[in-house]
Amino acid sequence: MAGKIIKGIGGFYYVKTDRDNSVLECKARGVLRHQKIIPTVGDEVMIQSDNPGEWMIESILPRKNIFLRPPVANVDIGLIVFSMTNPKPNLLLLDMLLISSEIQYVKPIVCFTKRDLTSTAEEIAIKEIYEKTPYKLFFFSKNDTETMDKIISEIGGKTAFMAGPSGVGKSTMANYLCADQTMETGALSQKLKRGKHTTRHVELLETKNGGYLLDTPGFSSYKISEMIKPEELREYFPEFSRGECRFKSCLHNEEPGCAVKKSVAAGEISAVRYEHYLSLLDEIKKEQY
Template sequence: MGKIIKGIGGFYYVKTQSADETLECKARGVLRHQKIIPTVGDEVMIQSDNPGEWMIEAILPRKNIFVRPPVANVDIGLIVFSMKNPKPNLLLLDMLLISSEIQNVEPVICFTKRDLVSEKEEAALREIYGKTPYKLFFFSNDDYPTMDEITRKIGGKTAFMAGPSGVGKSTMANYLCADQTMETGALSMKLKRGKHTTRHVELLETKNGGFLLDTPGFSSYKISEMIKMDELREYFPEFPRGECRFKSCLHKDEPSCCVKEAVNNGNISAVRYEHYLSMLEEIKKEQIR
């Protein structure tokens, strides 16, 4: 049994659990007949018919699967934004949080370039996201203790990075996967070995047994295509549940709304609430067309 960490040209490279080695495998014909395509991240059963020849016998049930880039069984999404240069787009950040949760991925918020902002600017971001249950990290490129914390957070799990360009994802990934060579700015492997040189999706091993996807290609999905208006509130975990006068309360114009009251009392970030209203309106426009 093992995990597919790379796939190129019909060959799949499986990191085994027992022997801690990577084996080149092909998929059984029965998988093709069943139209099951092995995907990077899949947990698989393998067997050898001949010495040195390994076959993927079966693919275990998936926790989730993504299309772009193709990867399965992602546990954690590292949502990476800089605190300055570029200024963080918090609406996009909140969309990425929701996109992660919809796919059953635990989001972890990482704010980089801490050395470029004042304590007041950092406090403003902590005020917004400190009211949520999400794990928060604030750090600079040379803040190795914090990046070690992130490494421990994804230990034994599969993670991806998402966020805009120029925020330090490559530098961060280089630290998390210190024993592998990556191109700063591209988050891609320099393939210096083997006969395969085409671009591909690959899981890179982190320092403590986790895996990090080698592409920054994740972005927020179109929220209106994934959830309905009355489902959006469930993806704001700091919103109180079942305390409004009306069970169907959308936390917008209804009277005796506990969420609006919590915003007024400062228990919920006004910024997050405004983003909620913005997304709610977007879903309404898209779904009534």
């Protein structure tokens, strides 16, 4: 029977089955351990019962991606959450999270909270920075359920994680997105009955329209310099023109005849995004050379 691992704790894996959406407690077959394959939350698996009430994970289907911090596989969407104020948005960090998501084949969706605590002018300024990119932006306040319902529709049938700094309202947002569930940060293992000692585990919470949200609110960005080369960075700025520079190997920095620099000068590409590109390019070069 096919299913999806939605929680793993204490050597047990909880698989939501495709057949009837029931959740079954499973253990990993010994052959997986011998092959050094560790089942991960988000994995699509095949399970089988040898004895009544006992289920084993037989195999793990090919993964779209896998993350280590926290451990989760097959993520489709990254909800990148920043606040408009308190704290003010760090747009360089935002761009780093966009790139980290794209590298792992995760579709990023940018969410700005605390809209009611800032001015329309500040919202417009952020929109102008990202208007030439394909990224979807949502601006909303704590009680703006209409916008959060639009975000829910983006997750339908998919698996998503949240990323962004602390204090921006990720947990509040997650608790609205998920149906009758609460995001926790130190859930007690009822099976192990360890009293006051909590066991941290990773879990997928079901959203109101059949999607999944990772229960870990503090998803961190990967170090970009460890993942891509300097000449690859330009591919993660989708508004940059392709093949229009004088030199095919143009890094859009000091080369003559650069179409991207012309677009920046003409206001066709955000100067803020371009500055972030140069900063990250310099960082990657220093780390790798």
